[in-house]
Amino acid sequence: MNCVYLKANREKSLLKRHCWVYSGAIARVDGQLENGSTVKVCDQHGNFLAWAAISPSSQLALRVWSFDENELIDQDFFAEKLRQAYQLRKALNIPQSTSAWRLCASEADGLPGVTIDVYNNFAVILLTSAGADYHRQEIIQALQQLQTWDGIYERSDAAVRKYEKLLPRTGTVAGIAPPELLTINEDGRQFYVDIANGHKSGFYCDQRESRNMVQRYAVDKEVLNLFSYTGGFGVAAALGGAKHVLNVDCSAPALAMAQKNFELNGIAPERFENIEADGFSFLRKCRGEKRYFDLIVLDPPKLVDSMRNMNKGCRAYKDAMLQAFHILKKGGLLFTFSCSGLVTRELFEKIAADAACDAKCDARITALLGQGSDHVVSTAFPEARYLKGLMIMRCN
Numbered sequence: 001m002n003c004v005y006l007k008a009n010r011e012k013s014l015l016k017r018h019c020w021v022y023s024g025a026i027a028r029v030d031g032q033l034e035n036g037s038t039v040k041v042c043d044q045h046g047n048f049l050a051w052a053a054i055s056p057s058s059q060l061a062l063r064v065w066s067f068d069e070n071e072l073i074d075q076d077f078f079a080e081k082l083r084q085a086y087q088l089r090k091a092l093n094i095p096q097s098t099s100a101w102r103l104c105a106s107e108a109d110g111l112p113g114v115t116i117d118v119y120n121n122f123a124v125i126l127l128t129s130a131g132a133d134y135h136r137q138e139i140i141q142a143l144q145q146l147q148t149w150d151g152i153y154e155r156s157d158a159a160v161r162k163y164e165k166l167l168p169r170t171g172t173v174a175g176i177a178p179p180e181l182l183t184i185n186e187d188g189r190q191f192y193v194d195i196a197n198g199h200k201s202g203f204y205c206d207q208r209e210s211r212n213m214v215q216r217y218a219v220d221k222e223v224l225n226l227f228s229y230t231g232g233f234g235v236a237a238a239l240g241g242a243k244h245v246l247n248v249d250c251s252a253p254a255l256a257m258a259q260k261n262f263e264l265n266g267i268a269p270e271r272f273e274n275i276e277a278d279g280f281s282f283l284r285k286c287r288g289e290k291r292y293f294d295l296i297v298l299d300p301p302k303l304v305d306s307m308r309n310m311n312k313g314c315r316a317y318k319d320a321m322l323q324a325f326h327i328l329k330k331g332g333l334l335f336t337f338s339c340s341g342l343v344t345r346e347l348f349e350k351i352a353a354d355a356a357c358d359a360k361c362d363a364r365i366t367a368l369l370g371q372g373s374d375h376v377v378s379t380a381f382p383e384a385r386y387l388k389g390l391m392i393m394r395c396n
Contacts, residue, residue: 003030
């Protein structure tokens with residue numbers, strides 16, 4: 001077995017059971033390295049620390065599979081990890097309440113780089129790390145052991161794979177291919193999911209509980225749903241009794257899907273409108289036209305993907321919230337989100353506070369929002385809590 005030795009005092013995170021080791025912490029490597037293969041990780045004295053997958057060309061060089069020296073990283077290992085993940089979701093009653101949910105949340109479920117979403121009886125697998133890709137067949141077999149699926153579809157086409165020297169891979173790997181549009185039910189809301197071509201695995205099921213909140217508070221409100229994608233928050237608002245919903249997105253195909261989703265839920269055409277536009281520009285346009293709303297949803301794509309663009313991304317979050325406060329009616333609600341893992345909840349709240357101050361409005365954070373309970377967070381890996389959200393009321 002190849003062995004990786006860490007530099008002095010660089011084992012502290014592993015002793016706390018954190019699963020990442022960066023290349024700068026490595027002192028030397030014994031043996032021939034194959035991208036994604038399992039290595040024994042030791043401290044400078046040769047004491048065992050963990051079994052990990054190695055990605056020699058990546059800054060994130062090691063991702064831990066196990067801290068148990070006697071554990072084998074084999075078919076049984078992956079089968080047990082997926083069984084535990086599945087049982088956790090069943091204990092939370094997730095599969096019983098929605099037909100779209102996350103079965104495996106990568107590091108948070110002890111399987112770095114392995115994400116699995118479920119839509120009805122189709123499993124969609126996303127492999128983003130060298131180790132996950134190296135054990136691809138074992139992971140697929142473990143998923144097949146878990147239950148009988150109509151089909152398993154792979155969406156290993158995320159841009160981050162290039163950092164692991166991995167090519168994109170998509171397609172049906174077991175069972176039948178999913179239909180072009182799959183209809184799912186989410187707490188009474190219906191949506192079409194394009195597994196093969198949609199963002200990520202086809203749908204953002206991490207926002208399920210926040211959509212429930214928007215639906216709860218949307219009654220009799222004029223709603224602006226910015227960065228709307230396929231209209232998830234807009235559908236929730238309309239089903240909650242909103243007077244009118246305006247969906248804004250820069251993607252015409254996403255808005256075409258939003259149109260289908262509103263029709264699928266039986267929402268009358270006069271109760272919603274879809275506009276193709278840049279969200280930031282549209283906010284300024286509304287401000288210039290003095291157009292106001294009772295409820296605004298800001299759910300932009302990831303604006304901070306590295307420390308290098310932290311300041312730029314935070315300025316963008318602030319700008320969006322600032323403009324939203326200017327067009328939010330007194331007593332109105334702003335639902336604002338960040339899916340950037342590098343932006344902490346404390347920082348996001350500070351950005352919101354600064355935006356409210358610059359808008360000269362008195363605002364109250366009335367709820368803290370985030371990813372659904374199926375998107376679990378390990379106590380040893382707080383980075384898994386990537387989605388932050390705030391429900392803010394404008395009081396003046």
